Amino acid sequence: MAGSTRRGVMVLGVLAVGGRALAQDSRNPESRYPERSVTLVVPAAPGGGGDFTARLLGEALTRSLGQPFVVENRVGGSGNVASAAVARAAPDGYTLLLAYSGTHVANPALFPNLAWDPVRSFAPVALVLRAPHVIVVRKDLPARTLGELAEYARRSPGRLNYASSGAGTIQHIGGEQFARLVGAPMVHVPYRGAGPAMNDLVAGNIDLMITTPPAVAGLVRDGSVRALAMAGPVRHPLLPDVPTTAEAGFPGFELEAWFAVYAPAGTPQPAVERLSATIGRVVATPEFRRRCEESGTYAAYMDPAELAAFTVSELARWSGLIQRLGIQAE
Structure with a gap:
């Protein structure tokens, strides 16, 4: 009889603990998140x-x-x-x-x-x-380093243009930031999307663009465009030979x-x-x-x-x- 009583008390105790857990779980549904x-x-x-x-x-x-x-x-x-x-x-x-x-x-x-x-x-x-970005130029632009690009821009203020996928985009902001950094104005040419902008860069109608490595890695390898610098803290595995802006002498310019x-x-x-x-x-x-x-x-x-x-x-x-x-x- 005593054993039955003890077993009954144990069962009741387990039920009580389980009941409290269920009650707490129902009061805090986020503890079961997500349920759908x-x-x-x-x-x-x-x-x-x-x-x-x-x-x-x-x-x-x-x-x-x-x-x-x-x-x-x-x-x-x-x-x-x-x-x-x-x-x-x-x-x-x-x-x-x-x-x-x-x-x-x-x-x-x-x-x-x-x-x-x-x-x-x-x-x-x-x-x-x-997502880091890379600075690329048309293949026949007379600048093979970021320093040479800056010097070219200073010698011919307002002559260089740069493309973006639209006004107010990260490419637009980055282009203006770079122009301000080198102290020479550049002409912004906004496109409706990055694809048309890249097509014009390859065709030589645009001088410069800041974009993502996957968008240009193949074009850089086949010589269609030239990559000058990664606008980030480290080099990118898709473009391992391209220096960072800091390595190129412009530590104040990063765009991620x-x-x-x-x-x-x-x-x-x-x-x-x-x-x-x-x-x-x-x-x-x-x-x-x-x-x-x-x-x-x-x-x-x-x-x-x-x-x-x-x-x-x-x-x-x-x-x-x-x-x-x-x-x-x-």
Whole structure:
């Protein structure tokens, strides 16, 4: 009888502990996050760098967390449509933004009265990767180094032109920044997309362009264009013989884009932290790093606190740069 009583007490104790756990679990649904599919909104059309990054990350998170991470391409408004949609979404962790630096920290200085704020409207989750840029010139331009390009620009102020994929883009900002750095004006020629701009560079109609290594690696190898410097802290594996701007004598000039995940402001912190930790593990895998390298980018993780501070500093840097250079969007 005593044994039966003890067994009954033990069963009741287990049930009580289980009941408390279930009650706590029901009060904190984010502890089970995610329980259904998650939408990863990207401000880019299918096929671009942002889309590639979103799908690469989404596939890895689907495997790691056991729920589908579905990429939703929201184009329009220079990326502002996607950012506004996520800022308005329910703060439950099931709608996320894969933000591009050109949208997240440059647009606030380019577009007045945005429907979203890069700091107040979002909860930082994780930095995912960085995308370095390279300075390339037409093959017959009489400049084989960055120093020679700067000297050529100074000797003929306003003669050099440079292409971008549109006004207010990172190529536009980088071109004006370089012109200011060398102390010689250059003519900005905006295109509707990087493809037409690159075609004109190859044809010799444009002197200079700042772009990503994958876009020009083949053209550099076959001699169609000439790469002068990587606008980043390290050389790039696709262009190992191309020096960095610092190595070329211009340590003050770096131009890197980045991609990071943000959730709507107010998203429960446990969900944010679990997602961020999972992204950190994904970004550290050799497979993720290899695929990033093949695309011309490199994996780079920051946790929520680090990304929050980074966002504020990048916002100040890009806003100040855009204002000093007088950059305006189309």
